[in-house]
Amino acid sequence: MASSWCWNCLSRLRPTPRALLPPSATPRISSAPFHSTAVHYAQPAKKKGNSLTVVKHRQSTSLRRKKKKVADRGGRPPAVGERKALRKRIVLSNPNALEIEGMLELSPATMVDSRLRGTVLGLPVPMIDQLRAVQAFKPKQGWSIFRRPGTVLRRDTIEMGRLFEQISGEGDDAQKGKVVKKIITGMKGSGKTVHLLQAMAMGFLKKWAVITVPDARELVSGDTAYAAIEGSNPLQYVQPSATSALLTRTVDANRELLASLKVSQKHPTLKMLKPSSTLEDLAKLGFNDPAVSWPVFQALWTELTATAPAAGLEKDFKPRPPVLVAVDGLAHWMTESAYRSAEFKPIHAHDLAFVHHFLSLLKEGDSLKNGGLLLYATSASNNPNPKGLSIALDRLAARQAGISASSPEYPQPPAYSDADPRVLDLLQPAEKAVSPLELQTLGGLTRDEARGFMEYFARSGLLREIINEQWVSEKWSLSGGGIIGELEKLGRRVGPTASLSK
Amino acid sequence: MAWHKPTSLTQAMQSLRLTTTLTKPSAQASRTTLNTLRPRTYATEAETIPAAAAPEINFGAFSQKPARIIPSSPSYFSGSPRFIDHVLKLEALQAKHAGLPTVATSEAPRMAWFKLPQFRDYVGEPVPMKKYKSLVKILQRLNRIQPDMVPEEVRKAVGAFLRPGNPYAVENIPRTVDENGRARGKGKRKESTAVVQLVEGEGEVLVNGKSLVDVFKRVHDRESALWALRCTQRLDKYNAWIRVQGGGVTGQAEAITLALGRALLLHEPGLKPVLRKAGAITVDARRVERKKPGHVKARKMPTWVKR
Numbered sequence: 050m051a052s053s054w055c056w057n058c059l060s061r062l063r064p065t066p067r068a069l070l071p072p073s074a075t076p077r078i079s080s081a082p083f084h085s086t087a088v089h090y091a092q093p094a095k096k097k098g099n100s101l102t103v104v105k106h107r108q109s110t111s112l113r114r115k116k117k118k119v120a121d122r123g124g125r126p127p128a129v130g131e132r133k134a135l136r137k138r139i140v141l142s143n144p145n146a147l148e149i150e151g152m153l154e155l156s157p158a159t160m161v162d163s164r165l166r167g168t169v170l171g172l173p174v175p176m177i178d179q180l181r182a183v184q185a186f187k188p189k190q191g192w193s194i195f196r197r198p199g200t201v202l203r204r205d206t207i208e209m210g211r212l213f214e215q216i217s218g219e220g221d222d223a224q225k226g227k228v229v230k231k232i233i234t235g236m237k238g239s240g241k242t243v244h245l246l247q248a249m250a251m252g253f254l255k256k257w258a259v260i261t262v263p264d265a266r267e268l269v270s271g272d273t274a275y276a277a278i279e280g281s282n283p284l285q286y287v288q289p290s291a292t293s294a295l296l297t298r299t300v301d302a303n304r305e306l307l308a309s310l311k312v313s314q315k316h317p318t319l320k321m322l323k324p325s326s327t328l329e330d331l332a333k334l335g336f337n338d339p340a341v342s343w344p345v346f347q348a349l350w351t352e353l354t355a356t357a358p359a360a361g362l363e364k365d366f367k368p369r370p371p372v373l374v375a376v377d378g379l380a381h382w383m384t385e386s387a388y389r390s391a392e393f394k395p396i397h398a399h400d401l402a403f404v405h406h407f408l409s410l411l412k413e414g415d416s417l418k419n420g421g422l423l424l425y426a427t428s429a430s431n432n433p434n435p436k437g438l439s440i441a442l443d444r445l446a447a448r449q450a451g452i453s454a455s456s457p458e459y460p461q462p463p464a465y466s467d468a469d470p471r472v473l474d475l476l477q478p479a480e481k482a483v484s485p486l487e488l489q490t491l492g493g494l495t496r497d498e499a500r501g502f503m504e505y506f507a508r509s510g511l512l513r514e515i516i517n518e519q520w521v522s523e524k525w526s527l528s529g530g531g532i533i534g535e536l537e538k539l540g541r542r543v544g545p546t547a548s549l550s551k
Numbered sequence: 552m553a554w555h556k557p558t559s560l561t562q563a564m565q566s567l568r569l570t571t572t573l574t575k576p577s578a579q580a581s582r583t584t585l586n587t588l589r590p591r592t593y594a595t596e597a598e599t600i601p602a603a604a605a606p607e608i609n610f611g612a613f614s615q616k617p618a619r620i621i622p623s624s625p626s627y628f629s630g631s632p633r634f635i636d637h638v639l640k641l642e643a644l645q646a647k648h649a650g651l652p653t654v655a656t657s658e659a660p661r662m663a664w665f666k667l668p669q670f671r672d673y674v675g676e677p678v679p680m681k682k683y684k685s686l687v688k689i690l691q692r693l694n695r696i697q698p699d700m701v702p703e704e705v706r707k708a709v710g711a712f713l714r715p716g717n718p719y720a721v722e723n724i725p726r727t728v729d730e731n732g733r734a735r736g737k738g739k740r741k742e743s744t745a746v747v748q749l750v751e752g753e754g755e756v757l758v759n760g761k762s763l764v765d766v767f768k769r770v771h772d773r774e775s776a777l778w779a780l781r782c783t784q785r786l787d788k789y790n791a792w793i794r795v796q797g798g799g800v801t802g803q804a805e806a807i808t809l810a811l812g813r814a815l816l817l818h819e820p821g822l823k824p825v826l827r828k829a830g831a832i833t834v835d836a837r838r839v840e841r842k843k844p845g846h847v848k849a850r851k852m853p854t855w856v857k858r
Contacts, residue, residue, distance in 0.1 A: 236762060
């Protein structure tokens with residue numbers, strides 16, 4: 050309230066009593082020429098804006114929250130496949146991550162170099178498309194936090210690199226045409242799938258034919274079309290679209306190789322094939338027309354495993370390269386599939402022609418005539434846990450440890466267990482095999498390898514720690530003995546523990 | 552304010568009688584004095600010889616049951632006679648043997664006197680804390696008598712106030728690392744119990760025969776399980792072999808923390824302040840509070856419903 054003193058003449062203005070105020074109907078003088086007008090006359094200043102204190106009558110005064118407006122998508126759910134595409138999206142690069150100076154690439158020289166053990170080797174950039182084509186990368190492997198994809202060179206990797214050299218016929222103890230069959234197991238996060246990826250990368254480096262089944266489950270989950278093969282006994286089933294997808298993958302990844310090889314065998318079922326056509330042309334027949342994809346795949350397989358040309362086709366014959374077959378999620382092939390027969394009985398996975406083909410490679414016999422590597426990995430997180438498989442794998446391990454099948458320590462299925470006899474028969478280790486089925490169990494990294502791996506995180510700018518012996522061994526213990534998936538979790542974690550350990 | 556009608560009547564009668572005797576004329580003046588001393592007799596009564604004095608009362612053996620039993624303890628009518636008896640007895644002993652040489656309190660044998668509730672049970676009286684403390688003081692004074700000179704009666708009297716199975720008599724064998732280099736520690740938290748065998752090694756851990764990662768999916772649980780080793784930076788110097796059962800994941804992890812801390816103390820007792828500060832050997836004795844009748848859970852009340 051303004052003072053009732055006049056500051057010019059220091060006289061007291063007489064305050065007018067309130068009762069004498071003129072009625073509000075009389076026009077107000079908006080501005081007084083002299084301050085004879087008392088302050089009381091002034092109208093209260095009008096509040097600006099719609100303040101909350103304005104009392105609303107004839108309305109409910111209870112609290113009303115505004116509902117969040119849902120972004121209008123035109124009233125439609127996302128398009129078909131949009132969600133899945135988002136879920137399966139693979140990001141292989143992160144421009145925010147630091148570029149690592151002097152990062153070596155995987156190459157025929159580095160992949161067998163034991164001095165580089167524990168370092169992270171980048172995957173060669175031109176190869177990444179090939180690896181994408183064979184679906185070597187999986188969505189949640191943490192590729193998207195680094196500048197470029199890279200993998201650790203661990204002991205198992207170097208051993209595998211040497212194996213590639215041997216089978217390709219290079220190096221000291223070359224064994225050209227050798228077939229190595231391995232089932233890869235290990236704990237969750239122990240790097241089985243990345244081990245397959247490294248194998249594929251090495252296969253591409255060595256110019257092998259790489260054939261992969263990135264997810265074994267897709268073939269038995271009942272998602273793709275299937276049809277019985279007429280006249281087969283026991284009845285087998287083909288999966289045309291899955292086969293077509295396999296051919297697409299194979300062609301995309303091995304285009305250069307397949308384009309350089311000419312058809313060398315006779316395929317009476319495929320009339321449209323010319324003698325001069327390449328294997329790429331052959332495979333393309335399959336993915337243009339899924340109906341013939343299975344015969345096309347069989348033809349491609351005979352071409353890849355051919356050791357000599359058929360009569361009359363000797364002209365452009367080139368020796369076939371070794372083959373790498375990589376299958377991920379083997380356990381899904383050891384149960385009954387989700388498919389049903391005409392009698393509405395479940396079809397066993399081994400009755401699917403596609404699955405049967407790849408599983409029969411594990412058996413003793415002339416599976417890969419030009420040599421090669423079969424890597425069949427199990428999965429710890431996506432595992433139907435068939436009873437027969439665990440016993441079969443135990444038996445494999447026992448046989449590798451030198452326990453004979455007649456010894457009492459040899460694992461037996463428990464009494465009255467319903468272990469699948471087909472599975473047990475399939476993985477039964479043969480007595481004196483030339484190329485026996487091996488069981489490779491991936492464990493954790495060693496401390497040195499773990500250190501190299503964590504340094505990779507630090508150099509990428511993800512980890513702000515001083516990496517020393519003690520810090521690494523602490524993380525090594527926390528990750529259950531260097532389980533690489535757990536190490537990755539610890540490395541990318543930015544949280545209270547990171548600051549606690551200082 | 553008394554209506555003394557009947558009494559006044561008898562008084563009147565008696566005065567009447569008195570006057571009659573007085574008014575009786577007596578010939579011998581010498582006998583008048585005797586007559587006044589002799590008990591009054593009625594005229595119809597025969598003269599008898601004076602009665603003999605009653606025998607002295609033997610309080611030890613009453614011929615008949617007395618009307619009131621005389622208490623055995625003089626402190627019967629105090630509130631807590633048995634307690635006071637004890638006190639008096641001990642005080643008497645203390646006074647009697649006050650001259651015996653004593654040792655320092657620290658050198659006197661350690662005695663587990665009754666706890667207050669036990670003592671109340673023993674005497675069967677609601678003894679207050681303060682009074683019991685004064686009794687214990689006397690006991691402690693008696694206990695300070697030089698051990699080789701303690702009289703038998705004192706020893707006996709003092710012995711009556713000891714808890715059964717004197718806990719201080721049992722000597723705790725301090726746990727040590729065994730001949731194979733294993734230290735064993737136990738820990739509990741919530742419903743879980745963990746036993747850790749700790750040996751020198753390279754930081755490998757097995758929980759129930761499985762990897763640490765298999766048992767504890769959360770990194771936080773793994774960290775809290777190995778916290779004792781981690782906060783002392785000993786993670787790469789020991790191997791742990793752990794068995795844990797009961798409860799949930801968090802409880803198991805924290806039971807392991809405690810067990811591991813205790814096992815580590817056997818290897819390196821000097822780490823105790825560090826471990827104490829880090830909370831690795833602090834026992835958390837909390838358990839689930841029981842559900843109460845009328846409540847939905849331990850404390851939660853059902854929703855109030857009008858009518």
